[in-house]
Amino acid sequence: xxxxxxxxxxxxxxxxxxxxxxxxxxxxxxxxxxxxxxxxxxxxxxxxxxxxxxxxxxxxxxxxxxxxxxxxxxxxxxxxxxxxxxxxxxxxxxxxxxxxxxxxxxxxxxxxxxxxxxxxxxxxxxxxxxxxxxxxxxxxxxxxxxxxxxxxxxxxxxxxxxxxxxxxxxxxxxxxxxxxxxxxxxxxxxxxxxxxxxxxxxxxxxxxxxxxxxxxxxxxx
Numbered sequence: 001x002x003x004x005x006x007x008x009x010x011x012x013x014x015x016x017x018x019x020x021x022x023x024x025x026x027x028x029x030x031x032x033x034x035x036x037x038x039x040x041x042x043x044x045x046x047x048x049x050x051x052x053x054x055x056x057x058x059x060x061x062x063x064x065x066x067x068x069x070x071x072x073x074x075x076x077x078x079x080x081x082x083x084x085x086x087x088x089x090x091x092x093x094x095x096x097x098x099x100x101x102x103x104x105x106x107x108x109x110x111x112x113x114x115x116x117x118x119x120x121x122x123x124x125x126x127x128x129x130x131x132x133x134x135x136x137x138x139x140x141x142x143x144x145x146x147x148x149x150x151x152x153x154x155x156x157x158x159x160x161x162x163x164x165x166x167x168x169x170x171x172x173x174x175x176x177x178x179x180x181x182x183x184x185x186x187x188x189x190x191x192x193x194x195x196x197x198x199x200x201x202x203x204x205x206x207x208x209x210x211x212x213x214x215x216x217x218x219x220x221x
Contacts (some may be wrong), residue, residue, distance in 0.1 A: 009056075011058075011107065013088060014111040015060035015111075018033055019031070023188045039113070043112070044074050045201060046201065048073050049118050050124060055155075091155070093106040097163065107125070108148075113181065123179060132172075136175045137183065138164070138185050139194070144167060196208065197217055
C-alpha cells in the first residue's frame with residue numbers, strides 16, 4: 001500500500017538546544033548545543049521533503065530554533081506540556097488537525113535523526129498506512145524514533161524508557177524495515193559516529209566539520 005500525497009502531518013518535538021543532548025557534553029558545550037539544533041533542522045528538512053507529508057509541525061520553546069525551522073518551511077508552536085512529552089505530542093496532534101484538516105494522519109518523529117534519508121521515512125510511512133497505531137524502533141531495539149496513527153483518536157505515543165516494549169504492550173504495529181537512518185537517533189558520541197558513517201544532513205555536517213573535524217570518517221580508498 002502506498003500513502004496518498006499529503007496524508008501525513010509530522011510532529012517533531014525539540015528541546016531547547018541549551019539543555020539538550022547532555023550525553024554529548026564531553027564534546028564541548030558549544031558543540032553540544034549546536035549539534036542539538038543541527039540535528040533538529042536536518043530532521044525537519046528531511047521530513048518536509050518526504051512524499052506523503054502534508055506538513056511538519058515543530059514543537060519547541062527555543063525562539064532562535066523556532067525561527068530556523070520556520071524558515072525551512074515547518075509550522076512551529078511552543079511546548080505547552082514541556083514536562084510530559086507524550087502529552088505535548090497529543091496536544092500538538094490536536095493543533096495539527098485544527099490547522100491541516102481532520103483527515104491528516106499524525107506522525108511523531110524524534111528530532112535527533114541527523115542522518116535521516118527521505119526514502120527511509122517514505123518507506124516507513126508506506127508501511128504505516130492502514131495499520132492504526134504503528135512505530136519504528138531505534139537502532140538499539142529498545143526505544144522508538146517514530147510513531148504514526150491513522151487519526152488523532154488513535155494517536156497515543158508512548159515515548160520514554162523502554163518505549164518499544166510499551167508500544168508492543170498496546171498492540172501497536174512495529175514497522176520492521178531496515179531504514180537505518182530512521183532508526184539512528186543520536187544521544188552519545190558513539191551514536192554520532194554511527195550517524196556520520198551513514199551520512200548526515202548539511203547542518204550537522206557543517207557543525208562537525210567546523211568544531212569536531214576529528215570525528216569525520218576517514219575517506220575510503
